[in-house]
Amino acid sequence: xxxxxxxxxxxxxxxxxxxxxxxxxxxxxxxxxxxxxxxxxxxxxxxxxxxxxxxxxxxxxxxxxxxxxxxxxxxxxxxxxxxxxxxxxxxxxxxxxxxxxxxxxxxxxxxxxxxxxxxxxxxxxxxxxxxxxxxxxxxxxxxxxxxxxxxxxxxxxxxxxxxxxxxxxxxxxxxxxxxxxxxxxxxxxxxxxxxxxxxxxxxxxxxxxxxxxxxxxxxxxxxxxxxxxxxxxxxxxxxxxxxxxxxxxxxxxxxxxxxxxxxxxxxxxxxxxxxxxxxxxxxxxxxxxxxxxxxxxxxxxxxxxxxxxxxxxxxxxxxxxxxxxxxxxxxxxxxxxxxxxxxxxxxxxxxxxxxxxxxxxxxxxxxxxxxxxxxxxxxxxxxxxx
Ligand code: GLA
Numbered sequence: 001x002x003x004x005x006x007x008x009x010x011x012x013x014x015x016x017x018x019x020x021x022x023x024x025x026x027x028x029x030x031x032x033x034x035x036x037x038x039x040x041x042x043x044x045x046x047x048x049x050x051x052x053x054x055x056x057x058x059x060x061x062x063x064x065x066x067x068x069x070x071x072x073x074x075x076x077x078x079x080x081x082x083x084x085x086x087x088x089x090x091x092x093x094x095x096x097x098x099x100x101x102x103x104x105x106x107x108x109x110x111x112x113x114x115x116x117x118x119x120x121x122x123x124x125x126x127x128x129x130x131x132x133x134x135x136x137x138x139x140x141x142x143x144x145x146x147x148x149x150x151x152x153x154x155x156x157x158x159x160x161x162x163x164x165x166x167x168x169x170x171x172x173x174x175x176x177x178x179x180x181x182x183x184x185x186x187x188x189x190x191x192x193x194x195x196x197x198x199x200x201x202x203x204x205x206x207x208x209x210x211x212x213x214x215x216x217x218x219x220x221x222x223x224x225x226x227x228x229x230x231x232x233x234x235x236x237x238x239x240x241x242x243x244x245x246x247x248x249x250x251x252x253x254x255x256x257x258x259x260x261x262x263x264x265x266x267x268x269x270x271x272x273x274x275x276x277x278x279x280x281x282x283x284x285x286x287x288x289x290x291x292x293x294x295x296x297x298x299x300x301x302x303x304x305x306x307x308x309x310x311x312x313x314x315x316x317x318x319x320x321x322x323x324x325x326x327x328x329x330x331x332x333x334x335x336x337x338x339x340x341x342x343x344x345x346x347x348x349x350x351x352x353x354x355x356x357x358x359x360x361x362x363x364x365x366x367x368x369x370x371x372x373x374x375x376x377x378x379x380x381x382x383x384x385x386x
Contacts, residue, residue, distance in 0.1 A: 001051060002386050009053040009115045012065050012074065017053035017115070019142065023135035023383035024049035025120035026127045026176035027209055027345050028336045029185055030302050031280035033310055035170030037230055038191035038245025039277035042284060043172055044200065045180020047380035050118040050131040056143060057111040062098075064091040067117040079111050084164055090116075093129050096160030097136040104156065106146045114139075121373070123215045125342025129165075130173035131383075133157035137178075138383045150382070151193065154178040167220050168227050169338075180382035187284050191245060198284055200379055203292055205331055205349045207377040208356060210324070212316035213370060214341035223338050226269060226312065233270035236261040246270050247277040272310040276302060296332025296347055300325065303334035312339030316368055320344045323363045327356050345377075 002020045009017035024045040031041035057063075064075045068090075075091050082099040084092055094116075098108065116135075120128040137153035140146060148156075157174040161167050175188055175195075184197040200207075234246050237260050243249060249257075254274045261267040279298045286294040303321050307313040313321075317335040321344050324333035329352025336345040348356045357374040364372045 005051050005053040005115070005117060008067055008117060009055070009113075012115055013055070013063070013113045015055060015113075018055045019139075020051065020053045020386045021135055021139050021142070021384070022049055022051050022386050023131045023138065023177050024180055024380050025131050026173055026180065027207070027343070027377060028172065028176075029207075029345060030276075030283045030299055030334070031172075032276060032302060032306055032334075032336070032339075033226060033312070034247055034273055034277045034280065035172040035188075035190040036168070036227055037234075037247045037273040037277070039189075039247030039273060040280040040284075041170075041172045041176075041188050041190060042185050042198075042280055043176035043188075044185040044379045045176055045382050046120075046126065047378040048119045048375075049177075049380075050116060050120065050128065050135050051386075052114055052116050052135055052139060054112055054114045054139060054143070057113060060111055062111040063113045064088075064094065065113075065115045066090055067115065068122065079108055084166075090132070092165055093132045093160065094136040096164030097133050097157055098140065099164050100156040100159040101137070101140055101146070101148075103159070104152075106140070106144070106148065108140065108144055112143065121211055123342070124211045125337030125339075126209070127173040127177060127337070129161065130157060130169075130177050133160055134174055134177040134383045138385070142385055150178045153383075168224050176382075178382050180380065182381050183379050185379070187280075191247070198287060200287070201290075202331075202347060203290065204351075205292065205329075205347050206353055207379075208346045208348050208353060209336075209375045209377050210320050210344045210346065210360065211373040211375075212320055212341055212343065212364075212368075213372060214314070214316040222312070222340055226310065229263075229266045229269040230273060232263065233261045233266040236266070237270070246273045249274060250278055251275055268309040268311075272305045275305060279305075292331055292347070296330075299332030299334045299345075299347070306335055306339060310339075314340055316341060317344060319367050320360065320364055320372060323360050324356070327359060328352055329356065
């Protein structure tokens with residue numbers, strides 16, 4: 001891959017790249033829409049992701065090129081012009097990270113030529129945008145010798161997404177991509193940023209990611225809407241409870257105080273976040289106890305809650321999951337990521353994986369009218385220089 005990236009660079013820029021970097025995509029096993037409610041998440045980094053080859057320049061120009069968006073060509077931007085620009089499309093992600101670094105005093109004084117190439121399906125909800133953000137952060141640290149920790153690179157990447165791109169995401173994706181570890185998922189408490197690695201031994205089963213191939217059209221605005229519904233619920237609960245985030249309370253406290261939330265829709269959103277947070281903790285315990293069956297059941301419950309209370313699934317995700325639930329060898333299946341399209345994650349016994357892909361694929365195509373794509377996921381390490 002290093003040579004491939006160097007060759008691509010030479011073809012585009014007619015000179016040699018100096019360095020090559022990589023950042024993974026991520027899949028979340030459980031703990032969905034909890035990360036902006038102070039809850040727990042349980043994601044892992046994947047072995048596919050985004051690559052970049054790069055060469056520093058002596059002037060103030062940055063040239064961006066992505067092999068995935070060849071039609072946009074090389075974009076030339078001055079380092080003093082790091083403002084959001086719709087025409088720059090995907091390049092707003094790395095630009096946002098440069099802007100976020102500068103906002104904490106890490107100013108870059110000379111430009112570079114950079115080529116990106118990613119093998120994460122775009123818009124599939126496997127965090128191609130967080131991947132390119134954290135990748136940019138790791139590159140800036142290396143290129144300009146900045147004294148910045150991986151956690152701060154993660155925070156800058158989230159800041160870029162929130163304040164530069166304008167999507168109010170939580171910290172899960174950037175964290176998983178920066179801090180990922182081979183064969184491990186990360187239990188992250190998004191309230192304190194305390195985390196622990198949990199080795200994923202699935203006892204003869206694999207993680208299968210199924211892509212609905214439905215583009216996440218209005219996802220960003222719907223995402224921000226869910227977030228504000230949770231904030232409304234929190235405000236109502238704060239009239240009696242001393243809490244700073246929804247996930248500070250458990251199911252019992254929620255049920256006793258649910259009446260405080262005036263709007264029924266907001267109450268259901270809060271219910272999802274609070275129950276999902278507790279489910280995540282139970283799921284990690286189940287894994288520690290080698291109780292894969294319980295882990296799978298909690299995944300299924302997570303999907304039902306995202307479908308009925310949080311309402312972020314849709315016909316494509318529901319179809320994939322509901323077909324999966326009926327297949328032999330399936331331990332658990334749920335949507336993963338923000339929802340509104342994107343992917344599902346399933347745990348499937350190894351000997352049933354081929355049949356799963358064939359049969360779920362056929363049934364999905366028959367009902368939805370186009371194909372789903374399947375990947376048997378490997379859990380990889382976080383962002384790094386190659
Ligand atoms: C997106 C966001 C994350 C998280 C998930 C839902 O992936 O970027 O921060 O909120 O949705 O769990």
